[in-house]
Amino acid sequence: MSKQYRILGVIISLAIGLAILPIKLTSEDLHSGNLFLAARTIRYTFTAGILAFLLHLYLNRTIFAARWIMVEYILRIIVIALIICLTSIVVDAIFNKFVKESSFTIAKEDLNWYLVILRCLLVSTVQFFVVFYLQLVEESQRRRLEIEKLNRSQLEANLSNLKEQMNPHFLFNTLNTLSAITNDVKVKDYVSEIANVYRYMLIHNKLNLVLLESELSFINSYLYIIKTRFGNSLNINIRIDESILPTKIPPLSLQLLLENAIKHNVASLDSPLAIDVYNDSENIIVSNSLLPKKTNYHSTGVGLNNLLNRYQLLFKQDIIIEQNTAVFSVKLPIIKS
Structure with a gap:
């Protein structure tokens, strides 16, 4: 995929991460200011949105036999969801090790395994369709250029x-x-x-x-x-x-x-x-x-x-x-x- 589409994908990834993983602020959280928002954005948006985009971008370079293509896509979504889930847990653990302030720690509801996995599945699914769409657009442009080249020839x-x-x-x-x-x-x-x-x-x-x-x-x-x-x-x-x-x-x-x-x-x-x-x-x-x-x-x-x-x-x-x-x-x- 060309550089312009990678940049566009990263921007979309950040936007999707912020949209589907909302930060719940309390009155006490507001006193933490921008640092609290940045901390939560790094832990969830970056590790989930960007990582899912890059992994789908890498895996979508190869496709199995046509009859297994749907199974392959579903497996990719699940595998990448598990990867970003584990990565997010590791990043959160490292973050909590160095930050002791309760305002910056993960809320209890975020530690719910079902909620975490559901979020990761949602991120992986959305990013799969983002990458798939961008690749279709690029392939369409490539074919148009080939047709123009053939016509000129x-x-x-x-x-x-x-x-x-x-x-x-x-x-x-x-x-x-x-x-x-x-x-x-x-x-x-x-x-x-x-x-x-x-x-x-x-x-x-x-x-x-x-x-x-x-x-x-x-x-x-x-x-x-x-x-x-x-x-x-x-x-x-x-x-x-x-x-x-x-x-x-x-x-x-x-x-x-x-x-x-x-x-x-x-x-x-x-x-x-x-x-x-x-x-x-x-x-x-x-x-x-x-x-x-x-x-x-x-x-x-x-x-x-x-x-x-x-x-x-x-x-x-x-x-x-x-x-x-x-x-x-x-x-x-x-x-x-």
Whole structure:
């Protein structure tokens, strides 16, 4: 819990302690003045209210299984009530050892065990709900911030793609015209795959998740275009188990990794760039042979950072980036619904 909520909790604790543990003053007590009030406040308000707040704050960091959660909460309230009860008795005993004035001693009714335990249970119960409420407020704020961060990340991705796209209607009309005026089968196939790529980007890019099967179908169209350009300079091998095809993945994730591999490495007939897309039991892995281009080009890392942020926000998981002298690889966690 953040510092501001801890401070607020302490203030509320003091207020609750004063409210539910009233100090009963007699005419003789009034002659004791503020010292008497301070003594009783220290003994009850501090030891009961503050201690109960801090203990609930500490214990509420962990939660047991959902089916036992109510039992756990009740046990916490009882245990903390016993702790603050014993602590109050110890503090009172120490106080009475040094203060002999009868005006400052505990009234007889306060020594009633039932009354003492009842007060401690009441303090513990109220403080439990105070801590629970403050944690709910903090969690709500944290989720709002995560949603805003995800929206910003998605907006940046959309803007980036929009900058690279032509007007979709003009583009598809042009592709249809080109396909109609040519008799070359290869050209028709190339145009068809381009249309598939842009259609996928326009439809799915606004979504947070897509089926891995749909993403791989898109990748096949994307790779057809890339292979047409690079030919045998690229050696791309995709081996994905059918069992994970129904799982979901952020759209364009695989395309981004393939594009990065091609952009940052040399691909030639003498030294073909090898790219492997496969999976193990936990991850989808995209790896490529490391043949860095000898240019002054400096990568900003925006693409990988964007992908990392999306996995953290959507799944609370990190992608794993590994590199050695020969291979660069990125592992995307398999998300099983």
